[in-house]
Structure formats: C-alpha cells, structure tokens
Amino acid sequence: MLKARILICDDEEGIRRYLQKMFQASEFEVETFAEGTSLLQRLEGGSDGDADILVLDVRMPDMDGIEVLKRAKKLRPTLPVVVMTAFGTIDSAVEAIKFGAYDYVTKPFPKEKILGVIENALELDLLLKENRVLKEELNRPDSPDNIIFVSDKFREVYELTLQVAQSDANILVLGESGTGKELIAGAVHYNSPRRSRRFLSINCAALSDTLLESQLFGHVRGAFTGAITTQKGLLEEADGGTLFLDEIGDVSAAVQAKLLRVIQERDFIPVGATKAKSVDIRFVAATNKNLAKEVQEGRFREDLYYRLNVITIDLPPLRERPEDIEPLAEHFMRKYARRIKKELRGISPEALQLLRSYRWPGNVRELENVMERAVILSRGDQVLPAVLPLRGKESPPPPRDNRLIPLETVEREHIERVLRQTGYHKSRTAEILGISRKTLDRKIAEYAIALAGHARGTALDS
Known part of the structure; x- marks a missing residue:
C-alpha cells in the first residue's frame, strides 16, 4: 500500500533516479521533475x-x-518541503528554511538520512492536519457549545433541522439578521450523511458580482487580468458536502442563472474554462428578505426560488423567544471570560432584567456583542447593569388597542399576519393556525385576502 506521494525536483538525472528508486522501495509514490517550471505547473493544476x-x-x-520554493508555498502553503543542497551552499539552505522549508540535507547524503527527514516531515504534517481537523470540530457551527436554547419555539426549529438533515433536499433558512442562520445550516450539514465532507459558506451580499462568481466557480489562469494561477472555487471545494449561500436574496440575475444551472445540471464551468466539471452538492441558502415578494416583483428568479426552497426553516427573532436570552447571555459571558482569562461568576439579577427587557433588533449577534463588551468592562466578579449599553433602550409596553372590532376582523388580520410570516405558504399557514388547508382556502376567499406573495395567480406552496 502506498504511504504517501513525494514530488522530486532536481536537474540531475542521476539524483532523480537514485531518489525515485529509494522512495519507491519504501512504498512511496514518486513523481520527478527536471526543472522548477514543470513542477510549478504540476502544483498549479493538481x-x-x-x-x-x-x-x-x-x-x-x-x-x-529559492524562487521555486516561494512560488510552491504560495500555491500549496501546507505542503512540506525538504531542500537538497551541496556542501558549499549551506547559506542557500538556511535561506530556504526562512521561506518555509521544513528541513535540508546536504549532498551526498546516506539513505537513512533522507528517509529520516522525510518520515519526520510527514509525521509533523499529519499532526498539523489532525490539529486543524480538531479545531474545525470544536468550532463547527452546530457544536453544542454554540447552539444554545431552552425555549419551546426554538426547540421546534431545531427538531425540524435535525429531521430534514437526513434528507438531501435543498433548504432555505429565513430569518432576521443575527438569528443564527449559519448555525442552522451547519447543524443541517453535520447531522446529515454528508458530515464527513466539507461545509463551506459564502456571504453573497459582501462581494461584487465578478468576485462572487470567481469565488463560487473558480477560474483558470489568464481568465482575466490578475488571474496568474488557476483557482478552484467553492463549488469544486464543496463537492460531496454542503455549500451555504448566505444572503441569497442579494445575488444578481446573472449569478442566479448560473446557480440555477449548477442545481439543475449538477455541473459548472469555471471562469475562462471551456469544460464543465461535475459536482454533488447540497445547498442551504439563507436570507432576511421576503423571497416570495422578491419573486413577485421580478427581482429573484422563480425557478431558482423553488429549487432552493424545497424545505423552509423559519428562525424566530430573539424577542419572540425571551426564555433564551439568559442562557445565551451566560454562554457568551463564559466564552469571552475564558478568552481574556477573567474570572466572572455570573450576571447580576438587575443586569439580567435589563437584558430581558430589551427588544434586541440585532438578535443573537447583538447579544453576543453586548456580552463581549460587558466582559471586557466588568471590574468585579459579576456583570452589572453599568457595563451594559442598554440603559434607556428597554422595550416600551405594547400599545393598548381600545378599538371595538368584530371577531371576524381579528381573525382576518391574524390569518393575513401568519400568511406574511410564512411567505404565503398555505400548507404551513394552515398548520400554524391549526386548521385544514381546505378551511384556510375557504377563509381566504371569504375575507377576500390578497395573496401578495402569489406567483402567476397561485399561492406559493411546496
């Protein structure tokens, strides 16, 4: 069984043959190169x-x-490099270490010397890879340390997440900014059959069209000015795994069309290339926009909407699950106290009351930022109200509605509100209201409710 693949680059044919024979006898797979140019082309294309x-x-x-080493390290930053040097060029070897080489050997070298260096380099590389994997596991989006809740409302969301994770359907996660859409996307991936492959994410709103397309599809060398090397895109990197498309509602029509092709045909063409590459990817998309309305108003492709919205997960804002404020605040307090090595035993009752009374327009992300600041500014062993930037921002009491209105008006307004919150999804609306789909259709007709989220005269449904 082959242990590892070794690339050898030396202009002396005798050295190449000697090393190739030695390494193959030790069950390594070997490739040889007579000049740096061909080696770099190999690294660039693999x-x-x-x-x-x-x-x-x-x-x-x-x-x-040394120049070959620098370029090789740019192409493959984690690739271990052992340099060979003649006795009179030790200075060059030392310089190579400065630019990222693992070690050097001087010619002529005994078999045991070069094999020992190779084994040590591979062992260190393996340890580093295992360390990276462990860090990814600890920081993965669905880690129990990251998904914190006690409310029944969020428990329903999380149970739905675990249920749909077992399928291979594309998922659309809806919710306000800061509600934890990426955490849910990660939970979908790490509880799915794809968990052993990669989970990658991209914020579609943060990049220009050109850069977004390059990041997603990759490009070949020379595809555009500045493309000096071939670069793989996230679609290729996520093959076999899950790709999270955050803020999908901000993607341009041109990129929407290309994404639709990937989802339908399961292939794509890198920028500047002519040959398509096949991929197997599960897509999880997220947005804080009403995509149904975006479809109706022509800003989002209807066919792409249906391809992404096979299953919808709707995240409630933090103000609708106030039971989760305290455990989340305590979690963030412990997290940042550990980070800056500060001893804090808790949050005072007065500070907790202040946290509970705030409406949190920025949701969980805002709460995390507030608690990070509170930990940094706290001087005692408790988080006190003085370090919370929330004074004067408590939620005002809800206005009292003194209108005397008929029961049917209340029912009509409630049905309209639930329809809006579900993106005019009739089946989900009926389920939330606790009525049958047939009854919902009858009430929509009876109250002449306008289906603002409908497309071509038919309410959105899956």
Whole structure:
C-alpha cells in the first residue's frame, strides 16, 4: 500500500533516479521533475490532496530554487518541503528554511538520512492536519457549545433541522439578521450523511458580482487580468458536502442563472474554462428578505426560488423567544471570560432584567456583542447593569388597542399576519393556525385576502 506521494525536483538525472528508486522501495509514490517550471505547473493544476511532500534542489538551471520554493508555498502553503543542497551552499539552505522549508540535507547524503527527514516531515504534517481537523470540530457551527436554547419555539426549529438533515433536499433558512442562520445550516450539514465532507459558506451580499462568481466557480489562469494561477472555487471545494449561500436574496440575475444551472445540471464551468466539471452538492441558502415578494416583483428568479426552497426553516427573532436570552447571555459571558482569562461568576439579577427587557433588533449577534463588551468592562466578579449599553433602550409596553372590532376582523388580520410570516405558504399557514388547508382556502376567499406573495395567480406552496 502506498504511504504517501513525494514530488522530486532536481536537474540531475542521476539524483532523480537514485531518489525515485529509494522512495519507491519504501512504498512511496514518486513523481520527478527536471526543472522548477514543470513542477510549478504540476502544483498549479493538481488538487490539494495529491501531493504529500516536496524534495527540492536549491540549484536549478531554469529558475532559482529559492524562487521555486516561494512560488510552491504560495500555491500549496501546507505542503512540506525538504531542500537538497551541496556542501558549499549551506547559506542557500538556511535561506530556504526562512521561506518555509521544513528541513535540508546536504549532498551526498546516506539513505537513512533522507528517509529520516522525510518520515519526520510527514509525521509533523499529519499532526498539523489532525490539529486543524480538531479545531474545525470544536468550532463547527452546530457544536453544542454554540447552539444554545431552552425555549419551546426554538426547540421546534431545531427538531425540524435535525429531521430534514437526513434528507438531501435543498433548504432555505429565513430569518432576521443575527438569528443564527449559519448555525442552522451547519447543524443541517453535520447531522446529515454528508458530515464527513466539507461545509463551506459564502456571504453573497459582501462581494461584487465578478468576485462572487470567481469565488463560487473558480477560474483558470489568464481568465482575466490578475488571474496568474488557476483557482478552484467553492463549488469544486464543496463537492460531496454542503455549500451555504448566505444572503441569497442579494445575488444578481446573472449569478442566479448560473446557480440555477449548477442545481439543475449538477455541473459548472469555471471562469475562462471551456469544460464543465461535475459536482454533488447540497445547498442551504439563507436570507432576511421576503423571497416570495422578491419573486413577485421580478427581482429573484422563480425557478431558482423553488429549487432552493424545497424545505423552509423559519428562525424566530430573539424577542419572540425571551426564555433564551439568559442562557445565551451566560454562554457568551463564559466564552469571552475564558478568552481574556477573567474570572466572572455570573450576571447580576438587575443586569439580567435589563437584558430581558430589551427588544434586541440585532438578535443573537447583538447579544453576543453586548456580552463581549460587558466582559471586557466588568471590574468585579459579576456583570452589572453599568457595563451594559442598554440603559434607556428597554422595550416600551405594547400599545393598548381600545378599538371595538368584530371577531371576524381579528381573525382576518391574524390569518393575513401568519400568511406574511410564512411567505404565503398555505400548507404551513394552515398548520400554524391549526386548521385544514381546505378551511384556510375557504377563509381566504371569504375575507377576500390578497395573496401578495402569489406567483402567476397561485399561492406559493411546496
């Protein structure tokens, strides 16, 4: 069984053959290169996992070995490099260490010396990879340390998340900014059959069309000014896994059309390329916009909407699940206290009351920012009201409605409100109201409720 793949770059044919024979006898897979240019082309065109270590001579005819090292490290920052040098060029070897080489050996070298260096480099690389995996596991979006709730309202959302995770359907996560849409997307991935593959995310609103397209689809060298190397996009990186498209409602019509092709055809063409690449990706999209309204008003493609909205997960704002404010605040307090090594035993009752009375327009993200600030400014062993920037911002009592109105008006307004909150999804509206779909249709007709979210005369439904 092959242990690892070694790339050898040396202009001396005898050295290449000697090393190739030695490494193959030790069950390594070997590729050899006579000049730096061909090596760099190989690194540029391959994938991240197809080479485990590079053995590089510092004296090359076509390109200085140090320059080859610098470029190789730009293409593959984590690839271990062992440099070879003649006795009289030790300074070059030391310089190579400064630019990221793992170690160097001087020619001529005994078999045991070079094999020992290779084994040590591979062992260190393995430890570093395992460390990165452990860190990703600890920081993954669905970690029990990150999803905090006690409310029944959010428990329903989380149970639905775990249920739909087992399918392979695309999911649309709706909710205000800061409600935790990426956490839910991560929970979908890490509780799905795709959990062993990658979970990647991109904020579609933060990038221009050109940059978003390049990040998603990748590009080949020379595709545009500045494209000096071939770059894989997130679609290729997420193959077999899950891609989270945050703020999908802000994507332009041109990018929408290209995304639709990926979802329908399961392939894509990198920028500047002519050949399509096949991918198998589960998409989780999120937005704080009413996509049904965006479809109706022509700003979002109807066919893409239905492709992404196979299952909808609607996240409630923090003000609608006040029971979660205290456990979330305590979680963030412990998190940031650990980070700055400060001893805090809790939040005072007065501070908790202040947190509960605030409406949190920025939702969980705003609460986290408030608690980070509170931990930094706290001087005692408790978070006190003085360090919370919320004084004078408590929620005003809800206005009293003294109108004397008929019961049917109350019912009509309630049905309209639930329809809006579900994006005019009739089945979900009927389920929330506790009535049958047939009864809902009858009441919509009876009260002449305008279906603002309908498309081509038919209410949105899945």
